[in-house]
Amino acid sequence: MNELVFFINNVVIAGSVAGSIYAIGAVGVTLIFSIMRFAHFAHGDMMTFGAFMVLLLTTLFPGAGNAIGVPTPLIMLPLAMALTALLAVGIDRAFYKPLRAHGVKPIVMVIASLGVTLMLQGLIRLFAGTGGESLYVDDRKEIFRLTVPLEGVRVPVVITEPQLYLFALTLISVVALHFFLSRSRLGKAMRAMSDNPPLAQASGINTNTIVAVTWVLAGGLAAIAGTLLSLDVTFKPDLSFFLLLPIFAAAIVGGVGHPYGAIAGGFVVGFAETLAVFNWGILLRPFRDSLPEWLAQAGNLAFVGTEYKIVVPFFILVAILVWRPTGLFKGKVI
Amino acid sequence: MSAIIDVRHVNKAFGGLRVINDCSLQVEEGAITGLIGPNGAGKSTLFNIMAGALPLDSGEIRFDGEDITNRPADQLFHRGLLRTFQIAHEFSNLTALENLMMVPPRQAGESLFATWLKPGQVRREEDEVRRRALEVIDFIGLHHVRNELAGNLSGGQKKLLELGRTMMTDAKVVLLDEIAAGVNRTLLGDLIGNIERLNREMGYTFLVIEHDMEMIARLCDPVIVLAQGSVMVEGSIAEIQNNPEVIEAYFGSPAA
Numbered sequence: 001m002n003e004l005v006f007f008i009n010n011v012v013i014a015g016s017v018a019g020s021i022y023a024i025g026a027v028g029v030t031l032i033f034s035i036m037r038f039a040h041f042a043h044g045d046m047m048t049f050g051a052f053m054v055l056l057l058t059t060l061f062p063g064a065g066n067a068i069g070v071p072t073p074l075i076m077l078p079l080a081m082a083l084t085a086l087l088a089v090g091i092d093r094a095f096y097k098p099l100r101a102h103g104v105k106p107i108v109m110v111i112a113s114l115g116v117t118l119m120l121q122g123l124i125r126l127f128a129g130t131g132g133e134s135l136y137v138d139d140r141k142e143i144f145r146l147t148v149p150l151e152g153v154r155v156p157v158v159i160t161e162p163q164l165y166l167f168a169l170t171l172i173s174v175v176a177l178h179f180f181l182s183r184s185r186l187g188k189a190m191r192a193m194s195d196n197p198p199l200a201q202a203s204g205i206n207t208n209t210i211v212a213v214t215w216v217l218a219g220g221l222a223a224i225a226g227t228l229l230s231l232d233v234t235f236k237p238d239l240s241f242f243l244l245l246p247i248f249a250a251a252i253v254g255g256v257g258h259p260y261g262a263i264a265g266g267f268v269v270g271f272a273e274t275l276a277v278f279n280w281g282i283l284l285r286p287f288r289d290s291l292p293e294w295l296a297q298a299g300n301l302a303f304v305g306t307e308y309k310i311v312v313p314f315f316i317l318v319a320i321l322v323w324r325p326t327g328l329f330k331g332k333v334i
Numbered sequence: 335m336s337a338i339i340d341v342r343h344v345n346k347a348f349g350g351l352r353v354i355n356d357c358s359l360q361v362e363e364g365a366i367t368g369l370i371g372p373n374g375a376g377k378s379t380l381f382n383i384m385a386g387a388l389p390l391d392s393g394e395i396r397f398d399g400e401d402i403t404n405r406p407a408d409q410l411f412h413r414g415l416l417r418t419f420q421i422a423h424e425f426s427n428l429t430a431l432e433n434l435m436m437v438p439p440r441q442a443g444e445s446l447f448a449t450w451l452k453p454g455q456v457r458r459e460e461d462e463v464r465r466r467a468l469e470v471i472d473f474i475g476l477h478h479v480r481n482e483l484a485g486n487l488s489g490g491q492k493k494l495l496e497l498g499r500t501m502m503t504d505a506k507v508v509l510l511d512e513i514a515a516g517v518n519r520t521l522l523g524d525l526i527g528n529i530e531r532l533n534r535e536m537g538y539t540f541l542v543i544e545h546d547m548e549m550i551a552r553l554c555d556p557v558i559v560l561a562q563g564s565v566m567v568e569g570s571i572a573e574i575q576n577n578p579e580v581i582e583a584y585f586g587s588p589a590a
Binding site for chain 2: 185
């Protein structure tokens with residue numbers, strides 16, 4: 001049983017954590033793609049920016065959370081989401097909008113977003129330094145160790161406070177996004193514009209408003225993902241940048257432009273990563289006596305070493321695209 | 335009658351190619367005006383400029399007494415200037431009914447806050463829009479396919495849907511870009527009937543680009559002939575058909 005708990009800690013929980021973060025990130029990437037038809041590479045750094053805003057606000061008002069009994073970073077999250085949304089809209093106005101007005105090809109937009117990535121990352125480094133910082137400035141990170149009430153089980157199921165918040169916020173974001181896209185007129189207008197921009201405009205939909213709304217959504221979601229990731233580990237200026245590739249893999253696996261696909265893709269990539277680096281030998285340990293010798297002797301039965309974790313999303317990406325070229329869900333438009 | 339659309343000395347070039355060449359024309363309020371001309375005469379370009387889909391190089395366009403030069407399409411829509419597309423556009427993964435329901439402008443649900451703060455009002459408006467969309471879909475005879483995805487409709491049905499779109503709001507002027515192209519004869523009769531009814535009963539002004547001379551003859555008076563980016567002649571269909579200049583523009587000069 002200890003082995004099973006170990007599996008829960010290292011695969012079920014770790015996979016859900018990675019999956020949630022990839023999912024929220026991929027939804028943002030996919031929304032931007034469906035409306036503006038370009039791959040937004042600066043998304044990772046919008047996530048970092050959101051987390052940085054939380055760090056800044058928490059450092060300024062470290063005691064704010066104690067009054068309500070919630071960690072301060074979480075109180076600051078809505079404010080950071082608003083600021084990140086503002087940044088996203090500002091970046092669009094300053095860099096992407098003029099390019100769109102010139103009618104440039106999508107690849108130019110992609111390269112521009114790569115420029116924005118480097119710029120944002122430089123700015124964050126300038127103010128936050130290059131080292132890691134804990135977002136828990138004046139709070140303590142709760143770690144829950146749940147002992148399994150079974151005989152002989154010594155290893156507890158470990159789950160941290162930020163992980164619980166992550167799961168809760170992921171669920172809330174996904175449900176809220178679903179209702180927004182399917183029920184509200186603005187959400188429907190977004191779907192219309194992703195389907196047929198000239199017709200949307202000829203139907204009286206203000207495409208500038210829709211673009212701004214898309215950036216607000218993407219910015220807000222990026223702040224959630226960045227902050228919760230930084231709460232779970234620590235804040236680093238390049239943290240989200242390294243998430244960028246798996247997030248793109250998740251968006252593509254799910255079907256580009258398809259928000260529900262992005263969520264599914266996020267979890268597929270997250271679990272694929274953790275399953276691939278998990279040492280399966282541990283699960284075989286209880287049956288050691290009945291196994292052939294060559295298998296029982298094997299020390300590490302992980303598919304790939306932890307250092308090759310980044311390979312996994314791309315293997316999954318290629319495999320899924322071969323099997324289903326438009327992604328898990330039929331991609332392209334919302 | 336007065337001119338509801340007034341195009342004044344409009345020029346437009348794509349690279350070195352001058353497509354619209356000092357073009358001036360008026361569309362009378364309440365009329366169904368035809369716009370014809372050989373391929374490459376600049377009809378669609380002029381349409382796109384009038385509908386706000388293309389910027390013009392120089393000149394002025396007035397709509398209902400107001401300067402609308404280079405206004406974006408969505409603003410023109412809210413002023414009552416609507417257009418259909420030469421190649422039928424539709425929201426392919428919404429149903430035919432939902433396509434129509436996308437159209438009506440200026441509703442509470444369009445504001446981000448109203449969606450969350452005034453759900454009752456948004457729902458009432460939504461019901462009202464649905465009622466109107468159902469009326470329109472009956473009118474254009476697509477009731478039986480109202481719950482099909484618009485992407486799966488036939489080319490002719492998509493054209494009818496285009497016309498239906500213009501009926502979801504109180505339009506003043508509708509620009510029809512080759513609405514008859516690719517539509518079979520029976521359906522075409524319906525289309526022409528619907529356009530006449532909208533003109534008579536709801537006071538729509540139409541500007542119609544068409545290659546189908548039969549349809550022009552049945553529907554349009556006056557007819558404007560565009561050639562090489564500017565107006566060549568304007569008059570009734572009978573005058574146009576007997577004009578030697580027009581015949582030359584369409585069939586080439588007899589000497590050549």
